[in-house]
Amino acid sequence: MSWFESGWGLSLIVFLPLVGAGVLLLIPKSKEQVVKTTALLFSLAAFAVSVVVLLQFDFDGTEAFQFGTDLSWIPAINSRYHIGIDGISLPLLVLSTFVLVLAIVYSWDHWPEPRNPKAFLVLMLVLGTGMNGTFVALDLILFFIFFEVVLLPMYFMIGIWGDRKPIRLPGWKRDVETRLYASIKFFLFTLFGSAFMLLGFLALSWKAGGTFDMVALSEMGRAGVFAGAFGQWVFAALFLGFAVKVPMWPLHSWLPDAHTAAPTVGSVLLAAILLKLGSYGFVRISLPILPEQAQDWAPAIAILAVIAIIYGSLACLAQTDMKRLIAFSSVGHMGFVMLGIATLTDVGINAAIIGMVAHGIITGLLFFLAGSMQHRYHTREMARLGGAMKSMPIIGGILAFTAMASLGLPGLAGFWGEFMALLGSYNPLDGLSLGVFRTAMVIGAIGTVLTAGYLLWMLQKVNLGEVPEEWRDANFHDADGYELGAWVPLVLATLAIGIFPKIVFGATDDAVVNLVENISRAVGG
Amino acid sequence: MTLNPFLVLASLLFSIGVYGVLVRRNAVLVLLSVELMLTAVNINLVAFGAHIQDTLASGQVFALFVLTVAAAEVGIGLAIVLLIFRNRSSANVDELDLMKW
């Protein structure tokens, strides 16, 4: 398996979906079954390989990059095809391959209009390559490429299959279809962020004598090469790039629109994986390469994070659209993730990563459910819904379960991210203001109450009560095989991680501890 | 002889050419004005060539090339003018406004 461990494994995970997309293009549109099967097979293959990687992964050395390779790519700008995974990226990588499979399973006969399975699957597979690639890239340029690759597919997904409901923007004369507004907004926001991120990368490599290698740069960062004002500017640039993606308040405003407008699977992938690219960027790039600046910025990030927590929850309470509510909930949950990162402690960053994974699973599931509800009701207005527990007990039950998980119920996946983030912010990295972070802890804890509030409220509107008049005699079919096929694994994952979090922590801990040691050494802590 | 008067004269011709280009409406007349400007260039070239006593005579050679190219340009220009004139029976450049935004 040496060939496998020396880069091939990861390359397979990254490029199998792309190859799949290529193959799909060759299959005529009419042969729908073949198209679907091929797509599923390729995603499964990628997932299978990632599982093999998981099994072969050396959990005693999670701080080291494994399965990696470092080949010449663009010598002219000495950027290299340098990939590899450590304990931090492993869970996210597996998550992304996993979710892709489920998304395809779910799509099997839930195609958004205009119906075009081939194109849809092609985009999904390309998306898969972008997501997986981002998690394995160890070269800034490579990272940038994969980071951007996800843009186009998602843009098309939202734009073509998105919500056609016309909305009137404040101060606009005429209505615009949600999908059109959301797609371009998503695109421009992310591009804006990544443009500055790219400038940041360039500045880094200039200072570092031309290399784009994350590992090398991290070492220099530890050695204080990027200290001072220069580093501050660079951190700011990177911050823009990642914060938009996370998204952090107040750069989040693309998210509700994009999530709401996107087709079900689109929202799922957005929530489950795409948001993680940003927070992962912080952990993988900003922190190790710019430790001092990270320390300077940490309080600001923490403050923005708690604002996001409270703000997101409050906004949720005001929503009437189920999907939009879930979308806003992401803002709050990613707030906890960012709070964890801001603490710069092993606990906090561990929390952030498990938080990412949990949010990926749970919110992904929520979007699946919202999609299926819309599929049946053809509306997302919670005012019109109700009594789902009666009309479709299985979907209702899973929704209830997921909502509980999402509000951070202990014993389910969501809890660890939230609680550990708070734990981390009780005493952050030495030198960080205790006042700020402990206040953040309290406010964050209060945020959990609000979270519980809006989720229970949503359950009450959607699940409970009598079935409203208009649906009284509409007999909805409960969850079908494909839906269950997509959901049950996520439910199980939620339980498993909740009961035995070592599934994630086991991978991340050493790597994170190592990272934090480096940071504190760099800041002289 | 002194150099500068030649240069000033060239500048004068050039500027007059510019004026012509700006005010003339008829394409042919615009072309005439351009010829003025080119003449100015030639005067410059030759005068400089004499002034720096260029053994390679680059100045004069340059002037020759300018003359030849100018002739070609006139040919091209007149062809185009003719074409337009045939299509709209006018050679006034300020009537070229089909591609308004």
Add this chain to the structure above:
Amino acid sequence: MPSFDYHALLPEFIIGASLLAAIVVDLVMPPERKYLAGVVGLLGLVAASFPLLTLATCGSIDGCDGGLPRSMFGGSYVVDEFALVLKGLFILTGVVTLLLSVGFIESDRYYEGEFYFLVMASVAGAVIMASSRDLITLFVALELVSGPAFLLAGWRKGDLRSNEAALKFFLIGVLSSAILLFGMSLVYGTTGSVTFEGIRAATLAPGVALAEEPVFVLGVIFVLVGFGFKISAVPFHFWAPDTYQGAPLPVAAYLSVGSKAAGFVGLLTLCYLAFAGVRDIWGPILWLLAALSMTVGNLVALRQTNVVRLLGYSSVAHAGFILVPFAMAAALDADGLGDAFFGSVTYLLVYAFMNLGAFAAVMAAAEKAGSAELDDFGGLSRYAPGVAAMVALFFFSLAGIPPLAGWFAKFVMFRAVLIESGNAWAVGLAIVAAVNAVIALFYYAKVVKAMYFDGVPDRIDADAAGARSLARPLVLAIGLTAAAVLVAGFFPQILAFFGDATRAIALGG
């Protein structure tokens, strides 16, 4: 009479011969076979590209007569890596242009052989341009590039727009030539030489500080302005969109790539070789031009409703992006200069492919939809998915979205300018460029939106439109450029290699 270095001049000879051959073929062939003239031209161009390879490799092959650079005629004509790369680029551009033309010209019963002849002549001019190292050769080559172009712009004789395009293009062209010449005359007079080495030597000569002399400054600036027109940089860009819109599409494609590139070659060689000593004259000016071109070009493009015109303004904006690395040259050291030069050249290479592709794809789309008006592109993906995909591909590449080649162009551009990260002007320009990159996306996406998100307009009969077939050469051209854009997107080294090879020149090659 010095003995010619025939090997070095072989490409020029082949092209010259083949364009004469083309005109002869045109004379002898009956109308329906006149396309053979184009074939001859194509063959000639392809043939002309071989000596480039031999020349490039010659140095490393023993028994071959010497390596690069090969300097001729007292240094006024030089074949070096830069020249070879750019010659290659021009030849490729010519090939694609001819491919685009064949179907187009045939379909409209234009004068065919002459058309190919003129294209070839213009390409020849560009090829010569790449090697010219003195003002005279440069000027003549430039005229050889643009003279035929004037005529080509008016090729659709029946179409008033085309006539207009030609006349505007011509008048502005000769005016800019006049200014250019006047500038050159002053440069010649003050430096006493027409060769770039001579000029450079004079500017670097101790004692005289030419950079302080208004005359010299005037000369340099007039030269820059003249080239500003050729590359259609703001505020000298006005003619471009009108001309592109009016000219036959293949010609527009050629103008936006071929002659623009030729202009850039002249600018590059002049700035980095002749005026290397006075970088602080042209540096700031080009900074200004770059910033203006990017901003104005992009903003104006936002408003366009005709895709070709939109491409016109986008090419203005791209000219700005290409100028960005120049802008900082004043502040750079040797390596910096190398990177800046590399940046511009590489951008030029990438830009050539994607813009040719874009025009080709738009031609195809216009063929299907019946016009190049944005509204008529509505729902193109429904009945012509392939074409729509191609347009999207090239437009997003122009927008610089990875993994399409465009990203690398933008990247090297940013890289070149940020080499001097400390410099506020550099950072400022970089930020202007970054913001512009985002604005640009907006109008490129607008076209994609029309094709994919909007419905088919009523006046278009989707089935009929979908049934319309495309000329094979056109498809071939699209295929070539698309492949280039995709491959170069994943493996930019392919282009970066050539860009890298030209580096040497900036260090006083």
Add this chain to the structure above:
Amino acid sequence: MTTLHLFASQLLLAAEEGKAVELSDGGVLAEFAWLIPVVPLVLMFGIVFFGKRLPFKGWELAELSMAFVAVYGVALFAMNASEGIYYEGSVEIATIGSYVIEWGWIVDGLSIMMYAVVGVVGLAVFTYAKGYMEGDVRFTWFFAAFTLFAGAMLVLVSSPNMIQLIVGWELVGVASYLLIGHYWEDHANNAAAIKAFITNKVADVGLFIGVIIAGVTVGSFRFSDLLGAIEAADSALVDVAFWAGLALFIGAMGKSAQFPFHVWLPDAMAGPTPVSSLMHAATMVTAGVYLIGRVFPLYHDALFAVDVKTIIIVVGAATLLLTGLIALVQNDIKKVLAYSTLSQLGYMTAAMGAGAYTAGLFHLFTHAYFKALLFLGAGSVIHAVHSNDMSDMGGLRKSMPYTYWTFLVGSLALAGIFPLAGFWSKDEILASISYDASHGGGTVATVVLVIAIVGAFITAFYMARAVYLTFFGEYKGEGHPHESPRIMTYPLVGLGVLAAIAGFANMPGIFTGFTDWVGARLIPMGDHHAESIDFVLAGIGLAVALAGIGLGTRIWGPDRETQEARDTFRIAGLYPLLERKYYIDDLYLYGIVGPTKGPLARAADWSNTYIIDGVVNAFGAAARLLARVVYGGLDQRGIDLAINAVGAGTGEVGEGLRHAQTGKVQQYAAALFVGAVLLVVGFLIFG
């Protein structure tokens, strides 16, 4: 994976200080005690997935789980009685930095007591529920949730570390949410459920923070490490002790419904009666008291959070008095019992605050039985008359003898009549408070003592009212009420017996087994417990109780007229206050919840649409506008304008404008020259 922690070192340390305790490790019984929480949880899944297919629709599994817990709990109880047990086992589920996260189980006096109580009471209630819930739409689902409820409580009490405590804590909350909202077709019930959950969640903020502070300071989340640190007078812990203690107590207040977090509990009556019964007797509400008991030294040890102790006792006293008063004006029999529960919890809390570990837990112990009994009795009545309202009842003592007698026993026990359970535990509490008053508690404790005595009176008073209105006089409802089926009456009897005798478990001076049982801790609790009966206090307590009953009899005596005349107890001025529950609910609803869900939330959403998005869209609009200006104004005619501007100086404006649209080429040319000249001049000046 399983690792055994006996903390021998700390035992030794205890020994040196002359507090030697010989505890057995409980052997196999303790080693497998992890089954106690696990079995119900597993069976819960069993019920969810297979319940419907079983003969009794899943009830049997629920019953089985409770039976198992009861047996296991009693077995441990017996063993602990014979020889004190201390055992702690755990499974590591994660290591995060320096912290170890574990699932575990603790077997010591405290937890064993809880196992037994939960098991026994649970068994009774589950049995009863079979009859009560017969024919319910979601019978199976109910028992699943019910089992989860019990299981969660067991997770809570069995947890040796604070993380697992939180897990159980919140699971209890969720289960209660499910049960309270059992009849969710009616949104009022959902509201009640959400209220319960959210109120608890608010208090949990305290718990979270308390756990975090304590855990981080000690460096471990194990209670044993925390107590060890206290024993070792860890200075770091001393610094934060107050805040940790306070935060934890806030958490406890939530679950144990202490004032002002009590609001959720009465509403929780929306759930089926068995739920109320279990919730108020053995599970959930006892959790808070249990937690205080778990970390008792933190509050008791003079070095640490003694100040919090004062807060605790005050809160307890306030709760017992205020809620007791409210109970007086309730017409809903369940509400009466609910408020009485609150009041009793007040006793327990006050006892803890008074440093009476044993007394508090003992009252928890006894209260569990008679309160469960009372609720089941009330349920039986409701089952018969199909109404909660006491004004629909009356005279039921003939038609429902079992219910009547058992209910009577429960009431007397609650009222604290000798020799029933309530008497002993309440007396113990009074004794402890008075002891505290004389040992540092000061005036606060003295006042609390008085309040406690008054509370005893009130308790007896409203229980008398309840009994009279329900069982005496004439029947005021419709139909002919019948005694409930056996499956419901047997549990009543069983609990009745316990309610009667449970008190003998701790008779100061005579037999103080309970003291030792719950004293079986890793580090013995240095609390006060009476050595002998304080006859004065006992006398006073008994006297006021009797007085209460007497007064009750006077007012709601068995004749029908008087009942109808004064069916409730109206004190001018006080009544409305009580009737509106001191306006606290209103305060929360209109003062906090409303604003948050309304204006605040809307503000956030609005700012998102109009401010943040507004900025974004504004950028878009600006770009578009700029484009229009640049294109239309500058790119396409700016040259004209420039030239006209020049022309203006020469009085040709009109002319210029008239021609503004023409002569493009020359405009371009002009641009060329103007541009060139400007560049040159600009350069010559600035360059």
Add this chain to the structure above:
Amino acid sequence: MTFGDWISEPGNVVFLAIGLVMAAASTWVVLTKNVVHAALSLVVTLAGSAALFLLLGAEFVAWTVVLVYIGAVIVLFLFGIMITRAPIGRDSAELDHRRRWPAALVALSIFATMAYATTSLYGWSEEIHLDAPVRTDSIGEILFSRFVIPFEAVSFVLLAALIGGIVLARKDETPQ
């Protein structure tokens, strides 16, 4: 040097004479209302330039101007004028824009800039020495050795102009 000294030199007298003529003629080119006059006065200007070239010892250039321009190009122009029936002798509104003043301003500013620039470098006393004027044959040699490439290129330019010009200018029997 004062104007007196300057004018005292014969060459300068000649220059002054020619220069004045040229200035007048060129001005007439852009001012006259008669197109033919414009063309003819361009002839005068060109002749003047030829004379200056002679004065500067550039005979070959001078004669080329006379032959190529006055001989050929102007004729071309006259043909163009005739064919396009450019208005002859009608009021200038037809012939010119109404924007003379701004245009004049632009032109003037250009002239000012240029004149200032040259003068600031060379002053009025910078002499031109004509001791070794370039001989025509050497020009030929230079042209065919060193500048052979541009020479060839120019031939292509002319060829292209020829062919292209014909194509554009000819009347098509096949309407398009």
